[in-house]
Amino acid sequence: MKISDLVITPLAFADPPLLNSTGVHEPLALRTVVQLVVDGASAGEVVGLGEGSGERDVLDRLELVRAAIIGQSVFDTGAIELIVNAVLGPDVTPIQKRAVFSIVEVACLDAQGKLLGVPVTDLLGGAVRHTVPYSAYLFYKWAAHPAAPGGGSPDQWGEALDPAGIVAQACRMIDLHGFRSLKLKGGVFHPEDEIAAIRALAVAFPGMPLRIDPNGAWSVKTSKYVAGELAGVLEYLEDPTLTTAAMAEVAQVASMPLATNMCVISPETVPEAVRLDAVQIVLSDHHYWGGLRHTRELGAICDTFGLGMSMHSNSHLGISLAAMTHVAAATPNLAYACDTHYPWNSADDVITTPFAFVDGALAVPAGPGLGVELDQDRLAELNKRYVDSGRTTRADTAYMRLVDPLYDPMLPRF
Numbered sequence: 001m002k003i004s005d006l007v008i009t010p011l012a013f014a015d016p017p018l019l020n021s022t023g024v025h026e027p028l029a030l031r032t033v034v035q036l037v038v039d040g041a042s043a044g045e046v047v048g049l050g051e052g053s054g055e056r057d058v059l060d061r062l063e064l065v066r067a068a069i070i071g072q073s074v075f076d077t078g079a080i081e082l083i084v085n086a087v088l089g090p091d092v093t094p095i096q097k098r099a100v101f102s103i104v105e106v107a108c109l110d111a112q113g114k115l116l117g118v119p120v121t122d123l124l125g126g127a128v129r130h131t132v133p134y135s136a137y138l139f140y141k142w143a144a145h146p147a148a149p150g151g152g153s154p155d156q157w158g159e160a161l162d163p164a165g166i167v168a169q170a171c172r173m174i175d176l177h178g179f180r181s182l183k184l185k186g187g188v189f190h191p192e193d194e195i196a197a198i199r200a201l202a203v204a205f206p207g208m209p210l211r212i213d214p215n216g217a218w219s220v221k222t223s224k225y226v227a228g229e230l231a232g233v234l235e236y237l238e239d240p241t242l243t244t245a246a247m248a249e250v251a252q253v254a255s256m257p258l259a260t261n262m263c264v265i266s267p268e269t270v271p272e273a274v275r276l277d278a279v280q281i282v283l284s285d286h287h288y289w290g291g292l293r294h295t296r297e298l299g300a301i302c303d304t305f306g307l308g309m310s311m312h313s314n315s316h317l318g319i320s321l322a323a324m325t326h327v328a329a330a331t332p333n334l335a336y337a338c339d340t341h342y343p344w345n346s347a348d349d350v351i352t353t354p355f356a357f358v359d360g361a362l363a364v365p366a367g368p369g370l371g372v373e374l375d376q377d378r379l380a381e382l383n384k385r386y387v388d389s390g391r392t393t394r395a396d397t398a399y400m401r402l403v404d405p406l407y408d409p410m411l412p413r414f
């Protein structure tokens with residue numbers, strides 16, 4: 001059961017012009033897929049899949065890790081984590097190390113599941129739910145990418161720059177996927193406009209849980225104001241302002257829970273948040289909490305301190321979605337609908353059978369392993385797109401400046 005290779009493939013997939021507090025998504029999102037090759041002895045060769053950030057530094061670190069883990073047992077994820085930490089050395093932060101290890105750990109668990117003939121969920125203690133609910137991830141967006149040849153043609157989602165546009169987007173998301181909770185990426189327009197959008201959603205979808213996440217675009221004063229205006233309307237308010245101390249000030253007056261994937265992002269950041277009672281819900285993300293088992297451990301941390309647990313998402317494809325679904329199914333207190341960008345990106349997926357939401361939820365893949373199969377032709381196609389693009393990093397602000405040369409990403413903006 002020894003690891004014999006780690007094939008690392010960067011790729012680029014189509015992404016709509018989604019607006020956020022630092023700019024706008026570029027026409028291509030970058031991602032990395034790994035194929036962990038394991039000599040399964042009598043079981044034959046097995047390949048475990050992992051997916052994570054496509055940033056150049058992550059790729060470089062994966063290359064360093066590759067040589068060091070060949071020959072290790074695929075079941076020794078604890079030892080592999082120590083190897084990753086040692087190889088990357090003291091100049092790489094613990095959070096950066098976890099981002100690398102998480103990709104490898106998911107590939108190890110996929111391979112383990114394939115060797116044992118069980119789903120990854122079974123390796124995490126078993127499923128406590130058989131379907132995992134996701135929320136519709138709504139974005140302000142342009143109709144088309146400005147940088148596309150000829151100025152770009154409108155995508156199928158069209159423009160969403162005001163409350164009516166956001167409600168129309170929500171209707172389409174719900175028609176297509178059946179979502180039963182709604183999250184709006186905010187921090188784009190004046191808070192009064194975003195309050196109006198949330199109120200419009202509340203009118204259009206009575207009783208449906210609503211969230212807004214301005215990614216720290218608001219001052220403490222503005223955050224307190226918005227919390228007051230949306231009292232009784234929001235399920236939770238996500239990262240209204242930057243820093244744990246500032247979140248704590250907002251939490252003192254907010255009637256709804258505050259959630260975060262920006263100030264509690266690692267075990268080291270939990271104590272201050274607990275001491276200050278700064279947040280009430282932690283958004284997990286196995287990509288930066290160090291894999292699926294550490295995400296389950298985060299569940300225990302949240303239980304210990306009486307914190308709720310939800311799940312954060314970045315632009316991703318189906319291997320990540322499979323991993324997210326397995327860990328959500330195996331984490332009892334991950335009780336909120338999870339975030340996912342998948343509806344925005346699934347047309348370019350690298351798995352042979354893309355996921356389909358039913359009533360806004362996914363059935364836990366039956367496995368073995370993650371329960372997904374890699375489409376090698378599509379992987380090669382998206383890798384060529386990555387190479388041809390010449391891109392190595394995400395640059396939402398630089399892309400926004402093509403349209404608005406004076407765009408200032410400094411936060412808080414409002």
Ligand SMILES: [Mg+2]
Nearest residue numbers: 213238239261
């Ligand atoms: Mg967030």
